[in-house]
Amino acid sequence: MSDQTEVAKREEQTPAGRMAPTVIPSVDIYENDDEILLFADMPGVAKDAIAINLENGRLTIKAPRLIAGEGELQFEEFGDVEYERVFSVPQGIDTDKVEAVMENGVLSLHLPKSETVKPRQIPVQAG
Amino acid sequence: MPARWNDFDQIFGAMDLLRNRMGMVNRLFSDFEPQWGLSSSWPAVSNLPRTNLYDADDHLLLKAAVPGLDKDEINIKIQGNYLEMSGSRQEKAPEGYAAHRLERGGETFFSRSLTLPAEIDSTKVEAKLKDGILTLRLPKAESAKTKRITIS
Numbered sequence: 260m261s262d263q264t265e266v267a268k269r270e271e272q273t274p275a276g277r278m279a280p281t282v283i284p285s286v287d288i289y290e291n292d293d294e295i296l297l298f299a300d301m302p303g304v305a306k307d308a309i310a311i312n313l314e315n316g317r318l319t320i321k322a323p324r325l326i327a328g329e330g331e332l333q334f335e336e337f338g339d340v341e342y343e344r345v346f347s348v349p350q351g352i353d354t355d356k357v358e359a360v361m362e363n364g365v366l367s368l369h370l371p372k373s374e375t376v377k378p379r380q381i382p383v384q385a386g
Numbered sequence: 387m388p389a390r391w392n393d394f395d396q397i398f399g400a401m402d403l404l405r406n407r408m409g410m411v412n413r414l415f416s417d418f419e420p421q422w423g424l425s426s427s428w429p430a431v432s433n434l435p436r437t438n439l440y441d442a443d444d445h446l447l448l449k450a451a452v453p454g455l456d457k458d459e460i461n462i463k464i465q466g467n468y469l470e471m472s473g474s475r476q477e478k479a480p481e482g483y484a485a486h487r488l489e490r491g492g493e494t495f496f497s498r499s500l501t502l503p504a505e506i507d508s509t510k511v512e513a514k515l516k517d518g519i520l521t522l523r524l525p526k527a528e529s530a531k532t533k534r535i536t537i538s
Contacts, residue, residue: 285490289483296480300490302451302518326449326519330442333503337436337451364453364518 279323279339284366286344292378295352295370301342302364309361311368313354318346320366351376434498435471435520444531446502446524453518454490460520464508467530471520472497504530 284299301309301322309322322342353373360367440447452460452473460473474495479485505527512523 286487287479287485287490287492288487289480289485291483296483298490300453300518302453305517326438328438328440328449329447330440333439333441333446335438337438337449361517363455363515364451 279325279341281343282340283344284320284342292372294372295348297346297366297368297370299342299344299366299368300364301361301366303337304342304361304364304366306361309359309366311357311359313348313352313357313370316348316350318348318370320344320368434496435473437498437500439500439502441503444526446504446506446526448500448520448522448524450498450520450522451518452515452520455515455518455520457515460515462511462513462522464506464511464524467502467505468499469502469506469522469524470497470499506530 284301286300287298289296289298299320301324303324303326304322308324309320312319312321320343324340324342326338348370351373353371356369356371358369358371435450435452437448437450440449448469450471454475454477455473456476459476460471463470472495475491475493477493479492502524506524507527510525514521
């Protein structure tokens, strides 16, 4: 018991000052002719807390995750973190139409391709 | 556990290196490379949900990270001081898409059981799911509560 008490006290001594470690969220990335679709696991991130920035071919996803406990900590396997991941994005993403949805701690990010980079079927005309 | 965070960082830092190396194999989409070198990643070592447990005198509080799960996909069983959580993520890859990077584990199933430090009154347990975090408020059974004895 004494160990556990000590852990709890330690937490109290270093309140907001402790820097949350930066963590890379796990992602799945898919692509079809129309878009690039990215899913990122970020449990505990509220949708208002997430910052997505697409600029100069760099996509940055950033979000703090705060876990509010209660009472004495018994064991901890996850904690406060700063999720951050940067991707370089291929040319031809229509930045105005990027769409982000956050559901059950999973970010879905739709990056639509602009018309110019979509593959085009060229009909062969009969000579 | 004085250096808890550091310990984790070391363990997962190593995991990260490994993952980076393994990543070499599936770097198919070279235009879409993430920039590595951020301090520490925290990949799931297994697919067991990461869980925290707190003791707040009259109840225990359990938090588990279950990203992508709906509330109907999680089962919780409690008997005395034994708790079992299980769940499955019914996620399908989107149809007609090519996959460039798959780190999230796709469809997953987990089952995790814990022995709690106190008997729980299972009729008063409250469970909430928000932003991919499952929170269980587990009121202690009367017999397990700490009693303060006033000296008369």
